[in-house]
Structures are given as C-alpha cells and as structure tokens.
Amino acid sequence: MPEPCLSADAIRQSLAELNRNTTTPWEIADGEPNQTLHKIFVFKDFVRAFGFMAAVALVAEGMNHHPDWSNVYKTVRVHLTTHESGGITRLDFDLAERMESLSG
Numbered sequence: 001m002p003e004p005c006l007s008a009d010a011i012r013q014s015l016a017e018l019n020r021n022t023t024t025p026w027e028i029a030d031g032e033p034n035q036t037l038h039k040i041f042v043f044k045d046f047v048r049a050f051g052f053m054a055a056v057a058l059v060a061e062g063m064n065h066h067p068d069w070s071n072v073y074k075t076v077r078v079h080l081t082t083h084e085s086g087g088i089t090r091l092d093f094d095l096a097e098r099m100e101s102l103s104g
Contacts, residue, residue, distance in 0.1 A: 006089060
C-alpha cells in the first residue's frame with residue numbers, strides 16, 4: 001500500500017521543522033506531475049559531492065526510496081517525491097533529514 005500524501009499544512013509544518021537547522025533551505029517545487037521537496041547542495045569539490053551521493057545511495061536503498069537527483073561538479077540537485085503516492089509523503093521528509101545529516 002502506498003504511503004499517504006501529506007496535506008498542505010503537514011508539508012508546511014514538516015518543511016519548517018526540516019529547515020530549522022539548515023543553512024540552505026529545502027523548498028517545495030512544482031514538478032511534473034507532482035510537487036517535489038527540492039534542495040541544491042554545494043560541496044567543496046566533486047569528490048565530496050560524489051561521496052555524499054554514495055552515502056545517500058546506501059541510505060536510500062535501505063529505505064527503498066530513491067531520489068531524483070543530478071550532479072555537476074560540486075553541485076547536487078535533489079528532488080524528492082513519492083511517485084507511487086502521487087506527491088510528497090513522510091518518507092520524502094525522512095530521506096531529506098538523512099541527507100541533511102550526511103551533508104555536513
């Protein structure tokens with residue numbers, strides 16, 4: 001059974017909690033076909049950016065929840081949505097929190 005989508009109020013509250021201790025905030029982006037939880041991470045260099053992606057890949061695989069992301073040099077662009085649910089779920093925020101902890 002798919003994870004339930006969060007209400008607009010729950011998304012706003014979860015976003016505020018997620019961004020409480022971040023220097024660069026997560027945002028809600030309008031994607032096709034669903035909204036996404038979005039952030040751009042910038043690292044010192046390519047090796048650190050790629051290392052971050054490798055660490056997140058292991059976590060994401062364990063959660064069975066995989067990001068839509070791209071990497072160019074030291075920049076990693078992330079979009080999180082739960083495709084099978086058709087929107088943003090608690091799972092997206094859980095993965096975002098894990099990404100935050102791995103980005104430092």
